[in-house]
Amino acid sequence: LGKCLLSPIVLAAYAYNRSLSELGPGGRSDDEPGVLCQLFAFLMAFFGLAPTLLLLAMALECWLSLGHPYFYRRHLTRRLGVTLGPAAAGLCALFCALPLLGFGVPMQYCPGTWCFIRMAGGGPRELGFPVLYASLMGLLVLAIVACNVSSMRHLYGMARRQPRRGPPPAAAPRMEELDHLVLLGLMTVLFTVCSLPLIIRAYMGAFAADFNENADLSALRFLSVNSIVDPWVFIIFRTSVFRTFVRRVCRRLSSRRASLKGSNAEGDGQ
Numbered sequence: 001l002g003k004c005l006l007s008p009i010v011l012a013a014y015a016y017n018r019s020l021s022e023l024g025p026g027g028r029s030d031d032e033p034g035v036l037c038q039l040f041a042f043l044m045a046f047f048g049l050a051p052t053l054l055l056l057a058m059a060l061e062c063w064l065s066l067g068h069p070y071f072y073r074r075h076l077t078r079r080l081g082v083t084l085g086p087a088a089a090g091l092c093a094l095f096c097a098l099p100l101l102g103f104g105v106p107m108q109y110c111p112g113t114w115c116f117i118r119m120a121g122g123g124p125r126e127l128g129f130p131v132l133y134a135s136l137m138g139l140l141v142l143a144i145v146a147c148n149v150s151s152m153r154h155l156y157g158m159a160r161r162q163p164r165r166g167p168p169p170a171a172a173p174r175m176e177e178l179d180h181l182v183l184l185g186l187m188t189v190l191f192t193v194c195s196l197p198l199i200i201r202a203y204m205g206a207f208a209a210d211f212n213e214n215a216d217l218s219a220l221r222f223l224s225v226n227s228i229v230d231p232w233v234f235i236i237f238r239t240s241v242f243r244t245f246v247r248r249v250c251r252r253l254s255s256r257r258a259s260l261k262g263s264n265a266e267g268d269g270q
Contacts (some may be wrong), residue, residue, distance in 0.1 A: 002047030002227065009040055010113050019112030033106045037115040041106035042096055045117050045133065048198070048223050050092040052140045055191065057084055059147035065116075066154040095136075110213045119205035119216060127206040134202035141195050148188040155181040186211025186233060194226035 014024055020037040033041070039134045061081075065073040099106050099117055107118040175268065197219035 002043065002051075006040065006043055006047075009036065019108060020115055021108050021112070033108050033115060037108050038100060038106045041115040041117055042100060044114070044220070045096040045099075046092055047227075048090060049096060049133070049137065049140075050089055050138060051227060052094060052144070052195070054085065055087045056140050056144050056147070057088065059144045059151070060149045063147040063154075066151050066158075098129055105156045109216060114217075114220070116216070119202050131201045131206045132203060134199045137195060138199045141192060141199070145188060145192055148184055152181055152184055152188075155184070183234070190229060190233060191226055194222045194229075197222045 009020065013020055016023060020040055021034045021037055023034075039050045061072075061076065064076065098104055106115055108115045116129075117130050117133065201212075201216055201219040205216070
């Protein structure tokens with residue numbers, strides 16, 4: 001939804017060879033963001049925060065279902081899942097609307113085809129929102145990583161408790177849990193790498209007065225890459241070809257570990 005709403009605005013700016021402030025009403029120059037630039041900044045902030053909050057809900061759901069199944073069965077209902085999405089979107093919309101009310105300043109960034117919240121320069125009123133936004137993003141990232149690491153630990157323990165040898169039906173649950181473990185680990189690393197640059201840039205702009213539009217643009221690109229690559233990672237790494245590859249690698253590692261243990265035991269016996 002974020003790509004569908006933001007991409008036409010960028011394409012229109014390139015088509016008319018004008019900046020967003022000049023393209024929309026109310027903007028007279030690049031230093032005075034118009035209505036279109038303010039809307040673009042709001043959408044950028046919203047679609048950077050709302051998916052992160054939904055990812056936290058998904059990570060909590062996964063952690064509770066694996067680590068606390070009785071609590072999960074009793075308290076997490078389908079009605080709660082239905083209401084969680086609109087509630088998260090509403091809270092993020094209210095929070096990201098603060099710059100439109102004066103707490104924070106929307107700013108047009110070079111080359112004039114995108115707008116975001118000013119992350120460097122200005123007083124406490126201008127820089128308070130980006131620091132608060134980065135702090136909230138950082139807390140969400142830490143919570144998501146903690147939940148995913150705990151879920152991976154539970155998956156690894158479940159895989160170790162499954163029989164290592166035997167007919168294919170007996171070994172299938174263990175390999176399925178390893179597939180989930182690898183997928184969850186890859187998505188966690190990708191999400192963390194893509195989210196940290198924006199948080200770092202916001203703190204550097206507020207406390208170190210580091211005004212660098214190219215670095216800010218790179219941080220926003222990293223944040224956008226996460227929402228583009230994540231679905232493809234999920235699609236590709238859930239295919240039968242990749243699952244077969246992972247299972248072969250795991251079997252080779254387990255057989256090599258068993259052979260090393262056997263050789264060590266033989267050496268100790270001698």
